[in-house]
Amino acid sequence: MIIDCHCHLASSKVLPPPFFDAWSRTIQANLPHGLDPSQASRVGQLLRDLNEDPQSVKLIAEMEAAGIDLAVLLVIDFGVVYKDLEMTIEELHLEHRKLLERSKRFIAFSNVDPRRGREGLELFEKAVTDWGFTGMKVYAPCGYSPSDKRMFPFYEICSHRKLPVLTHVGPSSASLSFKHTSPVSVDDAALNFPNVNFILGHAGVTLHRQAARMAQYRPNIYLDLSGFQAEAMRGQFKNILKWHISRGLSRRLLFGTDWPIHRFWGSQKRWVNEIKQCEKEGILSAEDADNILSANMKSLLGSNEAQ
Amino acid sequence: MNETALNENQLAAKEILSELCRKNLNHDYLAGEMKLFEDLGVDSLQFIRLILEVETRVGRKIFDVETIANLKTVDDLYGLLATV
Numbered sequence: 001m002i003i004d005c006h007c008h009l010a011s012s013k014v015l016p017p018p019f020f021d022a023w024s025r026t027i028q029a030n031l032p033h034g035l036d037p038s039q040a041s042r043v044g045q046l047l048r049d050l051n052e053d054p055q056s057v058k059l060i061a062e063m064e065a066a067g068i069d070l071a072v073l074l075v076i077d078f079g080v081v082y083k084d085l086e087m088t089i090e091e092l093h094l095e096h097r098k099l100l101e102r103s104k105r106f107i108a109f110s111n112v113d114p115r116r117g118r119e120g121l122e123l124f125e126k127a128v129t130d131w132g133f134t135g136m137k138v139y140a141p142c143g144y145s146p147s148d149k150r151m152f153p154f155y156e157i158c159s160h161r162k163l164p165v166l167t168h169v170g171p172s173s174a175s176l177s178f179k180h181t182s183p184v185s186v187d188d189a190a191l192n193f194p195n196v197n198f199i200l201g202h203a204g205v206t207l208h209r210q211a212a213r214m215a216q217y218r219p220n221i222y223l224d225l226s227g228f229q230a231e232a233m234r235g236q237f238k239n240i241l242k243w244h245i246s247r248g249l250s251r252r253l254l255f256g257t258d259w260p261i262h263r264f265w266g267s268q269k270r271w272v273n274e275i276k277q278c279e280k281e282g283i284l285s286a287e288d289a290d291n292i293l294s295a296n297m298k299s300l301l302g303s304n305e306a307q
Numbered sequence: 308m309n310e311t312a313l314n315e316n317q318l319a320a321k322e323i324l325s326e327l328c329r330k331n332l333n334h335d336y337l338a339g340e341m342k343l344f345e346d347l348g349v350d351s352l353q354f355i356r357l358i359l360e361v362e363t364r365v366g367r368k369i370f371d372v373e374t375i376a377n378l379k380t381v382d383d384l385y386g387l388l389a390t391v
Contacts, residue, residue: 039359233344
C-alpha cells in the first residue's frame, strides 16, 4: 500500500485564485529578465491550470498509474485572509465529504481557522465526528501559529480521537504570512500535546535540518517529504534523504506530493519511482522505503485509517 | 533526432535552450537525448523561461500541464514542436 500524505483537491474552490496570482508574481520577480505582459499573463494562466481537476479525475488516474492506494486531501481555510471565496468553510468541508463518499481512495483532514472562535471549533468537531474527516490540517501561512493557544481546544479533540495534525512549514504564496512557518513554531503544541502526532508538512525537505532536529528529540513529530520534487530536480533530494536516514529518522518520514502544486515537474508515478530508485541505489533499505511510502502514515492513521 | 531535419520552430527552441544553458554548459551542442534538468542543468525558472520563450517565438500556445510534466529531454521538446 502506498499513501500520499499531502494532496489538495485541485479546484479554485479549494485553492483560490489569489493564492496562484501571488505565486505568479513571485515567479515573475525571480526571473532574471522581465516578462512582457503577455508572458506574465501566460505564467498566471499556467499556474491556474494546475488547479483544474475539480472532480479529481486526473488525480485518481495518476494515483492508479503510480500505485498510490490512498491520498490525504487537506482542506485549507482561507476564509479569514482571502475575501470573496466561492465557498464557505462549511461548504468546503462538504465538498470534500462528497468526494470521500464517492471514492475510497481518499481520506481528508479538516482545517478551520482558530480565529473563527467557538463556531469554528464546533465545525471542526462535526467534521471529525460526523463527516468522516480523519485528521487536522493547520495552515500557518494564514497568519496564526500552530502553537497559538486558540489551537489547543482543537488539539484536545485530536488527542481524544487520536487524530494526526499536519501543519505547513516554509514559505507559501506571497499573499500569505511566513511568520509562523518555521519548524519550531509547532514546539509548544507538540510539547503540550504529547499524545498528538504532528506532521510537519514539507519539512522533510524545507528547513529540513531544523525540522529533523525537532523530530529527533520529539517523538510525536513527523516530517512529510512533499515538495521534494524541486530538490530531486536539483539533484539534492538523495543527499537530504541520506542525511535523514543517517539520523535514524526512517520511521518519521512520510511520502507526499502536494498535488496539484508540483504537477509541472512530473506525475505521481515519477515521484513514487524516485523513492523506489533510492531503494535500488541503496540509499534506502527495503524497510526504509516501506516506512516512507506506507507504514509510517498507516501507523499515524491507526484505527481511523481508510483500509 | 537528426539535427539537419529540425524544422523552423525546433531550431528556434534549440537556440532558446542554448542561450538559457550558456551559463551551465561550455558547448553549444544539444543532443536530443540530453535531459533538461540533469544533463543541461536547467533550473525551474529557466524551465519556465524556456516555455514562455518558445511559445512567444512560435506565436501560439504549445504547452499545457501534462505536456510540461512530460518534458524531460531535448527530444521531448522537439517532439512537441514537430507538427506545429
